[in-house]
Amino acid sequence: xxxxxxxxxxxxxxxxxxxxxxxxxxxxxxxxxxxxxxxxxxxxxxxxxxxxxxxxxxxxxxxxxxxxxxxxxxxxxxxxxxxxxxxxxxxxxxxxxxxxxxxxxxxxxxxxxxx
Amino acid sequence: xxxxxxxxxxxxxxxxxxxxxxxxxxxxxxxxxxxxxxxxxxxxxxxxxxxxxxxxxxxxxxxxxxxxxxxxxxxxxxxxxxxxxxxxxxxxxxxxxxxxxxxxxxxxxxxxxxx
DNA sequence: TTAATGCGCAACAAAAAGGTTGCGTATTAA
DNA sequence: TTAATACGCAACCTTTTTGTTGCGCATTAA
Numbered sequence: 001x002x003x004x005x006x007x008x009x010x011x012x013x014x015x016x017x018x019x020x021x022x023x024x025x026x027x028x029x030x031x032x033x034x035x036x037x038x039x040x041x042x043x044x045x046x047x048x049x050x051x052x053x054x055x056x057x058x059x060x061x062x063x064x065x066x067x068x069x070x071x072x073x074x075x076x077x078x079x080x081x082x083x084x085x086x087x088x089x090x091x092x093x094x095x096x097x098x099x100x101x102x103x104x105x106x107x108x109x110x111x112x113x114x115x
Numbered sequence: 116x117x118x119x120x121x122x123x124x125x126x127x128x129x130x131x132x133x134x135x136x137x138x139x140x141x142x143x144x145x146x147x148x149x150x151x152x153x154x155x156x157x158x159x160x161x162x163x164x165x166x167x168x169x170x171x172x173x174x175x176x177x178x179x180x181x182x183x184x185x186x187x188x189x190x191x192x193x194x195x196x197x198x199x200x201x202x203x204x205x206x207x208x209x210x211x212x213x214x215x216x217x218x219x220x221x222x223x224x225x226x227x228x229x230x
Numbered sequence: 231t232t233a234a235t236g237c238g239c240a241a242c243a244a245a246a247a248g249g250t251t252g253c254g255t256a257t258t259a260a
Numbered sequence: 261t262t263a264a265t266a267c268g269c270a271a272c273c274t275t276t277t278t279g280t281t282g283c284g285c286a287t288t289a290a
Contacts, residue, residue, distance in 0.1 A: 015143060016137070026248090041267095057268080076265070097199065167280065169239095173278075
């Protein structure tokens, strides 16, 4: 019981972190640019924005920390691409809430782990 | 063209706001408590938390500002309940991203408006 | 009518977020 | 080999977020 409760609290934290990562227009725009699957360098992702490369780097790090993007160095470039798995995880969460399915929320941990 | 672009930027902002509202463990827990449809007062929602009623009030206001919850006064109580519409809106967003469906992202505005 | 409950508002403080500048180091291009 | 490009790191600043305390005011219960 208390094990399960703490386990769910952890899930809440994890999901909150992903929501928070997406909760910024700059980062959501970065995600949009990466949709399609083609990797982009930091410089490319900075083009068209009104902020500096360093600021973009910080945003990418936030996204990477929650697993929404992944990076790989290629020469002097650092290429970022989307990882869609976290989004699928959020979909389950939202589905349960949108349907007000009380019991499912309590079993969310099992849901996610057997996904 | 530029009209459409600015219109999409607005959509991004709106969605970012909702993501941000959910991007906090306290608020996500509040949402979880409201799942099931039964309205709860601020005092009820404060029970079991480690923060003050005033802090909970602030969190509820953040959720209400993006339409995730709605409140109605009842005597000396202020009852909050879930509004699931914003969650459906996010689901569309996440679906497009999870499927890396490039074209859909560009048409997202139309998608949402005809939903 | 007196207490207790449920809230709202405002001031304040600490911490986190978002952004900039400056500088140094690889890597690629001329 | 010299320049230009692409980054990373660190220091710093400003704004926002998150939380508290201390009121005061309705509303309900005793």
